[in-house]
Amino acid sequence: MSGSFPSSRLNSPPDSKQPNAQQSTRTVREGAALPVSAVGLITAPEQADQILVDRSADAIMLARELLRNPTWPLHAAHVLGDDVPWPEQYQRGRPRHR
Numbered sequence: 228m229s230g231s232f233p234s235s236r237l238n239s240p241p242d243s244k245q246p247n248a249q250q251s252t253r254t255v256r257e258g259a260a261l262p263v264s265a266v267g268l269i270t271a272p273e274q275a276d277q278i279l280v281d282r283s284a285d286a287i288m289l290a291r292e293l294l295r296n297p298t299w300p301l302h303a304a305h306v307l308g309d310d311v312p313w314p315e316q317y318q319r320g321r322p323r324h325r
Contacts, residue, residue, distance in 0.1 A: 252283055264288045272303035 252263045265284035269275050275287045292299055298320075304311040305322050313321050 262286065266290070272306040275303065276307055 252265075255261055255263050262285040264286045265275075265278045266288040269278070269287055269289060270292050275289075278284050278287060289299060296302065298317065301311065301313055301317065301321075
């Protein structure tokens with residue numbers, strides 16, 4: 228759904244913005260030597276990780292996904308096999324096995 232028009236639907240598949248974003252990233256990095264961020268339709272930990280591994284961006288910016296799941300970064304770390312400290316109040320919900 229669009230934030231502006233509740234009845235509208237986004238029909239873009241995940242990663243649909245990445246090819247254009249990769250070219251923009253290179254242009255900005257080469258021309259201005261500035262860090263760049265990836266935004267839009269990033270919902271899976273593996274997708275975010277691949278963007279960083281490919282150096283398509285220096286950072287991942289999440290919006291709607293964090294509204295849906297505020298603990299997404301903790302979940303993503305678990306899915307990707309990283310052991311990160313969880314806040315004390317979330318310890319009971321922390322996955323114990325992989």
